[in-house]
């Protein structure tokens with residue numbers, strides 16, 4: 291999507307270099323990072339230079355292609371398998387990371403000739419990125435049908451185009467409703483502590499797209515829902531279990547409960563690459579724990595224009611930093627995928643998986 295009237299994707303590949311928007315510096319500085327090898331890529335995923343379920347899925351796919359391009363012929367398949375193992379360990383929760391890696395690795399390992407395997411890897415990685423972008427656009431089209439003119443929308447974290455290759459999941463219906471259907475709408479953006487993906491990234495996307503919005507501290511949305519100031523909630527997903535339970539950024543569960551209590555529709559938007567057919571329920575989803583420093587400090591731009599972090603908690607205090615929570619299916623009004631909108635239930639997920647198989 292647009293940054294200062296120029297079209298960008300979040301991540302792409304240029305020969306052997308993986309290029310990505312540096313999400314650690316947004317909204318203060320817009321920079322493209324060149325990732326030259328596996329070590330740099332692992333660091334970029336770990337420190338969230340690239341983040342968001344779909345975007346790290348594409349990073350995984352490009353990572354396998356890059357490993358294939360950079361590996362010598364001797365031990366080629368072992369080298370690429372090792373890269374896949376290392377990439378799988380970078381972040382545990384978003385299913386898309388594993389989907390992206392497997393999409394390229396499964397195609398490449400069928401080849402016996404190294405030169406062909408390299409070509410296949412690059413082609414598959416680019417195909418994965420294209421599929422992610424087009425799936426997200428379709429999510430936008432389905433999701434926009436739920437948005438009435440003048441709607442007030444709540445969203446949590448960043449499930450916009452920065453979290454995918456393009457368009458996004460939860461924000462895609464917003465973009466589609468505005469761009470393709472000229473609807474008026476308003477977005478309440480949860481700040482999303484501790485990393486502030488809402489205020490840093492979602493708000494930045496909305497500024498670039500000229501979409502009216504307000505950033506709210508995470509504890510504000512409940513009051514707005516009670517006051518009927520929110521008509522509909524759209525969030526993304528990092529992993530969808532077989533029974534329709536959804537892992538998403540920490541704080542999603544609370545938002546879902548308050549929405550349910552106030553009869554506000556609560557939709558999860560995610561491409562099918564997010565579904566884990568082998569994960570029976572939300573209790574089985576691996577939940578990432580991150581470094582306490584993300585909670586003890588905040589990063590921002592000071593008055594002199596430098597980006598720096600400041601400690602907001604006493605020396606001697608420690609923090610618990612759980613990255614994701616699980617929202618039980620019963621609180622989710624529906625799951626918006628690129629194949630349509632389905633109930634969040636075992637039956638609904640079965641219907642999605644059957645539709646994938648029949649394609």
Ligand code: MRU
Pocket residue numbers: 341342343344446447448449453454459487525526527528538539540613
């Ligand atoms: O910023 P992250 O990678 O820790 O968060 C993942 C997410 O992007 C959010 O949970 C989002 O809502 C899921 S949709 C990409």
